[in-house]
Amino acid sequence: MLIYKIFRAPEWAALQEAGETAGAPVDLADGFIHFSTAEQVAETAAKHFAGEDGLVLLAVDAETLGEALRWEPSRGGALFPHLYRRLRLAEVLWAKPLPLVDGIHRFPEDLQ
Template structure:
């Protein structure tokens, strides 16, 4: 398992995380009971599947060593994905960049 994972956020979610210092999750995260992250090699597929055509996205690089409550669990095609059972603190985000997906 990698020590780095990624969270795809809307620009509004990113602004909220910066202002509040923590992120409890997007609507899908709240519905599922955990915050969905992607390993480095899963980001492109996650972006294409769940965020196609969006131009208001931020890709946040997350240092998993700064988190508690991370579990790697099977999801799409049996791949293991990192899930945060708790909040994402701003202190765990080590880098961000704009993310634009294809339509």
């Protein structure tokens, strides 16, 4: 199963440069890296990245993250994937731009 992380361009660039990351400022504050499923990611973008352009959507295979990935209740009691360790660049399957078109983020059609 693929899970998704939204990064701002500088956060993505930092991951590429360092080879790993503890996440965005919200992740550092919460002590884990926030991910979303394909069903959750559009609402995540709308809630936490409204109006922001220059975002990047990363896909990661949840099974490769091992026991450090926990599914925990969040918005409305839905289970969200949270990673309790640094994310390694090698674990990112792909990264695609998440353009803002008429105020709405446009996701790739092939989310699964």
